[in-house]
Amino acid sequence: MVTxxxxxxxxxxxxGVSRQTVSNVLNTPAIVRDETRDRVRRAIDELGYRPHASAxxxxxxxxSTIGIRLDPITNGVSGSVLDRYLHSLTEQAAARGMxxxxxTATDHADEIAxxxxxxxxxxxxxxxVTATQFDDTRLRWLAAExxxxxxxxxxxxxxxxxxxxxxxxxxxxxxxxxxxxxxxxLERIGFLGWPGDSGTGGDRRRGWAETMRERFGLDDVALDxxxxxxxxxxxxARRAVxxxxxxxxxxxxxxxxxxxxxxxxxxxxxxxxxxxxxIIGFDNTxxxxxxxxxxxxxxxxxxASATLELLMGPTGTRVIPPDSxxxxxxxxxxxxxxxxxxxxxxxxxxxxxxxxETGNHHRKEQQ
Amino acid sequence: MVTxxxxxxxxxxxxGVSRQTVSNVLNTPAIVRDETRDRVRRAIDELGYRPHASAxxxxxxxxSTIGIRLDPITNGVSGSVLDRYLHSLTEQAAARGMxxxxxTATDHADEIAxxxxxxxxxxxxxxxVTATQFDDTRLRWLAAExxxxxxxxxxxxxxxxxxxxxxxxxxxxxxxxxxxxxxxxLERIGFLGWPGDSGTGGDRRRGWAETMRERFGLDDVALDxxxxxxxxxxxxARRAVxxxxxxxxxxxxxxxxxxxxxxxxxxxxxxxxxxxxxIIGFDNTxxxxxxxxxxxxxxxxxxASATLELLMGPTGTRVIPPDSxxxxxxxxxxxxxxxxxxxxxxxxxxxxxxxxETGNHHRKEQQ
Numbered sequence: 001m002v003t004x005x006x007x008x009x010x011x012x013x014x015x016g017v018s019r020q021t022v023s024n025v026l027n028t029p030a031i032v033r034d035e036t037r038d039r040v041r042r043a044i045d046e047l048g049y050r051p052h053a054s055a056x057x058x059x060x061x062x063x064s065t066i067g068i069r070l071d072p073i074t075n076g077v078s079g080s081v082l083d084r085y086l087h088s089l090t091e092q093a094a095a096r097g098m099x100x101x102x103x104t105a106t107d108h109a110d111e112i113a114x115x116x117x118x119x120x121x122x123x124x125x126x127x128x129v130t131a132t133q134f135d136d137t138r139l140r141w142l143a144a145e146x147x148x149x150x151x152x153x154x155x156x157x158x159x160x161x162x163x164x165x166x167x168x169x170x171x172x173x174x175x176x177x178x179x180x181x182x183x184x185x186l187e188r189i190g191f192l193g194w195p196g197d198s199g200t201g202g203d204r205r206r207g208w209a210e211t212m213r214e215r216f217g218l219d220d221v222a223l224d225x226x227x228x229x230x231x232x233x234x235x236x237a238r239r240a241v242x243x244x245x246x247x248x249x250x251x252x253x254x255x256x257x258x259x260x261x262x263x264x265x266x267x268x269x270x271x272x273x274x275x276x277x278x279i280i281g282f283d284n285t286x287x288x289x290x291x292x293x294x295x296x297x298x299x300x301x302x303x304a305s306a307t308l309e310l311l312m313g314p315t316g317t318r319v320i321p322p323d324s325x326x327x328x329x330x331x332x333x334x335x336x337x338x339x340x341x342x343x344x345x346x347x348x349x350x351x352x353x354x355x356x357e358t359g360n361h362h363r364k365e366q367q
Numbered sequence: 368m369v370t371x372x373x374x375x376x377x378x379x380x381x382x383g384v385s386r387q388t389v390s391n392v393l394n395t396p397a398i399v400r401d402e403t404r405d406r407v408r409r410a411i412d413e414l415g416y417r418p419h420a421s422a423x424x425x426x427x428x429x430x431s432t433i434g435i436r437l438d439p440i441t442n443g444v445s446g447s448v449l450d451r452y453l454h455s456l457t458e459q460a461a462a463r464g465m466x467x468x469x470x471t472a473t474d475h476a477d478e479i480a481x482x483x484x485x486x487x488x489x490x491x492x493x494x495x496v497t498a499t500q501f502d503d504t505r506l507r508w509l510a511a512e513x514x515x516x517x518x519x520x521x522x523x524x525x526x527x528x529x530x531x532x533x534x535x536x537x538x539x540x541x542x543x544x545x546x547x548x549x550x551x552x553l554e555r556i557g558f559l560g561w562p563g564d565s566g567t568g569g570d571r572r573r574g575w576a577e578t579m580r581e582r583f584g585l586d587d588v589a590l591d592x593x594x595x596x597x598x599x600x601x602x603x604a605r606r607a608v609x610x611x612x613x614x615x616x617x618x619x620x621x622x623x624x625x626x627x628x629x630x631x632x633x634x635x636x637x638x639x640x641x642x643x644x645x646i647i648g649f650d651n652t653x654x655x656x657x658x659x660x661x662x663x664x665x666x667x668x669x670x671a672s673a674t675l676e677l678l679m680g681p682t683g684t685r686v687i688p689p690d691s692x693x694x695x696x697x698x699x700x701x702x703x704x705x706x707x708x709x710x711x712x713x714x715x716x717x718x719x720x721x722x723x724e725t726g727n728h729h730r731k732e733q734q
Contacts, residue, residue, distance in 0.1 A: 087437060
């Protein structure tokens with residue numbers, strides 16, 4: 001269907017020279033006689049032949065492209081985190097002459113099949129793996145095949161793993177959030193986390209647990225009494241927190257493993273008659289910004305920058321082979337963003353009456 | 368630095384045959400004698416040669432890749448719209464065997480330079496252009512160069528333009544939002560829009576203006592008195608709406624050109640002492656969902672599907688040449704999502720049943 005574009009053979013025929021001579025004109029023109037070079041160049045212009053990147057890739061085996069999986073959209077609050085990483089990554093990669101190739105995969109096995117196809121096709125020079133899990137087969141495959149890659153996320157559950165990674169120190173971020181509430185004189189600070197000991201969720205919980213143990217001498221039983229586990233959904237978090245406060249659990253504050261859970265908790269404590277306490281989320285999503293929720297920001301621009309440094313060196317414009325020396329991992333320290341919840345946040349009748357008419361538009365009773 | 372990978376020449380040398388014979392074994396094995404074919408295949412296996420996609424691209428001039436510009440992250444409420452489109456696009460493109468290549472550009476001239484580089488490199492088979500503007504030079508360049516593309520956004524300001532596009536019928540979406548408020552018995556429905564007659568913004572404003580003119584016989588002066596223009600930022604919208612209601616403008620409802628502006632308006636009407644009225648946004652962002660803001664949803668999965676249909680036909684797996692027959696444009700009708708603003712709860716009109724065990728947590732005074 002597509003009109004065939006001119007090839008090297010067409011140029012060679014038109015100029016009455018060999019393929020090799022055309023190649024020499026394109027790649028090492030100095031070794032070609034002036035008259036021949038001019039004739040080949042005229043043929044190139046007349047035919048509209050474009051020596052293209054595929055040919056260059058065949059020679060150099062470099063595509064100047066980095067592959068990363070993009071999942072189907074999730075409508076959740078936190079869905080934007082990897083999107084924001086992708087924006088930073090694309091921008092910073094462009095500054096190093098690299099582009100980003102997106103692909104999809106249904107599971108890890110399928111993702112490995114995609115790695116293989118893109119690697120075999122020399123379509124990409126390196127991969128970025130996200131959402132690492134315990135004993136992640138993707139990391140093992142890429143390492144065994146000596147394909148350059150970096151994971152955004154530690155190789156959870158494999159302390160001997162020597163695969164390159166960049167990760168956000170979630171434990172430090174949640175510890176900072178917990179210390180912030182303690183610094184405001186609060187004591188009974190709860191943790192709203194995900195069920196099970198997922199790598200990321202468990203790590204964030206440790207930031208809270210260690211801080212509470214250190215400051216108040218709480219043991220595991222006391223800590224468990226302050227911890228709630230719920231799937232990452234706003235309504236589930238809302239019901240769980242409602243149930244707990246209805247049952248009489250007293251909380252002075254709540255640190256959450258995600259903004260989704262923090263929003264559910266916010267909804268629960270804003271019920272008329274419910275006690276109010278400060279809530280801190282994790283991910284600093286646009287939603288947190290809009291409703292005035294304090295949250296831990298992952299510093300995704302820094303994560304993107306660290307990813308590229310591990311792949312390409314501090315200022316390099318090429319992917320480094322996987323067995324070269326140099327740093328193999330990088331921890332990024334997240335940053336607590338403290339907000340006062342605003343009038344955009346839901347208010348009940350009591351709160352409404354308490355709001356000043358002009359000037360300070362922020363509510364005082366929350367953070 | 369990278370150990371050189373085996374080439375066709377290496378295979379040819381090892382098997383004692385010509386490059387052409389190796390190529391025949393790979394592409395048209397039936398024409399090669401059995402003994403020769405076996406020898407070449409042994410050499411391929413022993414050397415670990417991988418006939419790769421770059422070679423295939425050189426032959427077919429097809430990369431199975433679609434290029435699209437990704438801008439640096441904007442922290443705004445609506446920043447997620449193109450991200451959600453990108454997720455749908457990547458997923459649906461994968462189902463047709465296509466991948467998505469991301470690049471960046473500082474302006475239209477730079478984007479055209481990127482088009483040229485990617486086209487010359489045969490890195491992509493087609494482009495998707497977003498955020499079209501009046502007299503968009505990008506569309507003209509791509510059409511003149513006969514590069515396959517579709518724009519998400521009409522070729523504004525050029526009625527004779529015959530470039531392929533898919534767009535959301537923003538006018539119809541805003542008209543539906545306006546009719547929804549009229550149907551609730553409201554009359555003085557304002558429009559909060561962007562300054563100037565931007566293509567998209569002007570189109571959405573017409574949806575409101577035409578509906579108000581038709582139902583209430585308003586003239587331009589009456590319409591202008593109900594219209595506010597402000598840059599797309601939450602605080603600016605909040606101040607503008609505060610000022611107007613302070614000055615005594617009576618509004619029964621407000622339709623907004625974006626969720627950002629709608630959020631600012633929501634904040635203004637929640638001030639103590641301010642009159643409250645229903646507000647409808649545009650884009651149905653995660654933020655709108657979180658705060659219970661009614662909003663017009665662009666139906667981005669359908670936009671992505673229409674984009675690929677224009678590029679590749681209804682079920683095709685290859686990009687169609689730009690001068691072929693077939694539909695050239697597609698309008699997607701957006702959908703009004705009605706919510707009751709609540710204690711942060713995302714609920715739709717029927718959503719009362721969504722949280723039956725805890726009764727009605729939702730505010731009634733807004734929509």
